[in-house]
Amino acid sequence: MRKYRIGIAFFYHESHSFSPMKTEIEHFWNEGYFKGDEIYDAYTGTKTEVGGFLDVLKKEGDVEVVPLLCAAAIPSGVVSTEAYSIIEEQMLESIRQAGKLDGLLLALHGAMVAEHLFDPEEHLLGNIRTLIGSDVPIATTLDMHANLSGKMIRYTPLHFGFKTYPHVDMYEQGVNAAVALLKRLKDGLTFYASFEKLPMMPPSINMRTAEGPMHKMIERAKQAEQEEGIYNVSVFGGFPYSDIPMVGASVLVVALDKEKGEETARKMASLFWSVREEFIMDLPDVKEGLDLALSLEDTKPIVLADISDNPLSCGSGDTTELLREMVKANIPNTLFGGLYDPESIEACRQAGVGNKITLSLGGKVSPEFGGPVHTEATIMALSDGVFYNSGPFNQNLRVDLKGAAHIRIGEMDVLLIGRPMSANDPEMFRHIGLEPSAKRILGLKAKNHFRAAFDPLVGRIIYIDAPGIASNRLSIFNYRHIPKPIWPLDNVEYKVEQKGTEIWKQ
Numbered sequence: 001m002r003k004y005r006i007g008i009a010f011f012y013h014e015s016h017s018f019s020p021m022k023t024e025i026e027h028f029w030n031e032g033y034f035k036g037d038e039i040y041d042a043y044t045g046t047k048t049e050v051g052g053f054l055d056v057l058k059k060e061g062d063v064e065v066v067p068l069l070c071a072a073a074i075p076s077g078v079v080s081t082e083a084y085s086i087i088e089e090q091m092l093e094s095i096r097q098a099g100k101l102d103g104l105l106l107a108l109h110g111a112m113v114a115e116h117l118f119d120p121e122e123h124l125l126g127n128i129r130t131l132i133g134s135d136v137p138i139a140t141t142l143d144m145h146a147n148l149s150g151k152m153i154r155y156t157p158l159h160f161g162f163k164t165y166p167h168v169d170m171y172e173q174g175v176n177a178a179v180a181l182l183k184r185l186k187d188g189l190t191f192y193a194s195f196e197k198l199p200m201m202p203p204s205i206n207m208r209t210a211e212g213p214m215h216k217m218i219e220r221a222k223q224a225e226q227e228e229g230i231y232n233v234s235v236f237g238g239f240p241y242s243d244i245p246m247v248g249a250s251v252l253v254v255a256l257d258k259e260k261g262e263e264t265a266r267k268m269a270s271l272f273w274s275v276r277e278e279f280i281m282d283l284p285d286v287k288e289g290l291d292l293a294l295s296l297e298d299t300k301p302i303v304l305a306d307i308s309d310n311p312l313s314c315g316s317g318d319t320t321e322l323l324r325e326m327v328k329a330n331i332p333n334t335l336f337g338g339l340y341d342p343e344s345i346e347a348c349r350q351a352g353v354g355n356k357i358t359l360s361l362g363g364k365v366s367p368e369f370g371g372p373v374h375t376e377a378t379i380m381a382l383s384d385g386v387f388y389n390s391g392p393f394n395q396n397l398r399v400d401l402k403g404a405a406h407i408r409i410g411e412m413d414v415l416l417i418g419r420p421m422s423a424n425d426p427e428m429f430r431h432i433g434l435e436p437s438a439k440r441i442l443g444l445k446a447k448n449h450f451r452a453a454f455d456p457l458v459g460r461i462i463y464i465d466a467p468g469i470a471s472n473r474l475s476i477f478n479y480r481h482i483p484k485p486i487w488p489l490d491n492v493e494y495k496v497e498q499k500g501t502e503i504w505k506q
């Protein structure tokens with residue numbers, strides 16, 4: 001029996017046009033670069049998109065999995081032309097080498113920007129289409145923060161966006177994409193994609209799906225999926241730190257019934273537009289946030305979330321304003337982390353555990369947001385920085401911080417880490433002997449993903465507006481390429497019906 005040969009690949013980056021940290025090929029090589037059979041070791045059993053692809057395909061007796069290439073780096077500045085070109089060429093070469101494929105599953109992010117390309121994912125999909133021809137079905141997974149353009153659906157209607165934020169359904173969307181691909185392949189189903197782009201780029205601070213406007217959108221999407229003829233509804237909030245013409249929110253309906261799909265896309269877009277003001281939040285500054293934390297009584301830790309420097313929103317993880325105020329306040333039983341500072345980790349390594357050391361902490365990548373904090377600290381513990389996520393976000397995935405140090409400054413514990421990484425999983429602290437749930441106050445470099453694992457452990461969460469590249473005040477950025485007018489920077493008069501829905505089929 002001839003088997004269906006299905007390729008799987010992954011190319012992930014979320015790019016901040018205003019970040020000074022360009023993303024080079026080394027970032028991908030160091031953080032997540034797997035070829036061929038290495039992909040099984042890296043992703044089998046993980047709650048990731050590729051983990052979902054593998055679980056579906058391996059159950060099918062008549063499918064041969066063809067692992068191609070996976071390349072992922074943490075959100076940061078735009079991807080260099082060289083890095084993008086190397087990965088794209090290796091991806092295309094792996095497809096050429098694979099021989100004839102019957103289908104392709106591709107985990108993408110949707111908010112990558114390269115130095116020379118506003119929409120690298122569209123570029124990649126176009127090149128893959130040219131290579132494999134127009135008949136081979138492709139299905140992708142996309143982040144809820146994808147800046148999707150209508151061009152993406154010309155290459156395939158089968159795109160599946162995450163429906164949770166924190167993103168704890170990456171695995172499920174991987175499963176959905178794989179199942180849809182098999183339906184197209186084995187049952188010959190024809191899918192129609194109806195796409196609506198909106199003139200808005202909401203900040204992500206209030207985009208969690210447990211409550212608020214995105215909760216409403218996702219509930220409506222799930223209802224629509226129960227209706228006859230509708231296969232899948234994705235709601236994309238977009239990523240407002242990408243300075244590109246296709247920035248912002250959109251809705252994509254995958255349907256078996258073309259008219260129903262189009263009607264649903266319009267209704268979803270109208271609802272999205274009507275709830276937009278709910279995405280805006282006013283946040284306390286560092287001093288106000290810290291005063292609020294100190295005034296509260298709670299049996300569980302109070303979190304000060306330094307959202308403007310959240311590494312998964314492209315923050316450098318080394319801004320210092322919150323750290324500086326917390327060091328000054330010297331509150332017993334507090335923990336701050338993780339601060340990206342490989343130089344200080346190396347200094348701690350040289351000095352050795354148990355010794356005192358003078359350090360200049362953080363403030364090195366983006367000194368415009370505050371210089372280093374000069375302080376004396378005691379070195380409590382050192383580690384290689386490797387742990388496995390235990391919480392629901394990217395569960396079981398291996399994380400390598402490239403070294404870590406636990407230091408104590410006065411009454412306060414600080415975790416230094418060797419590469420920028422959001423404090424999204426408590427194992428980041430536990431692996432070196434720190435228990436976040438036992439603290440009174442936690443200062444975390446994090447935004448929303450951390451809540452998947454931390455919500456059960458912590459009490460009040462205070463989002464603070466410190467200086468940083470991932471600030472939720474979008475007016476501080478000097479945009480040059482986004483469409484105008486666009487909400488919330490401009491007042492926009494808009495009616496969904498004024499622009500035709502884009503529809504493509506396969």
Ligand SMILES: [Zn+2]
Pocket residue numbers: 143144145167
């Ligand atoms: Zn996202």
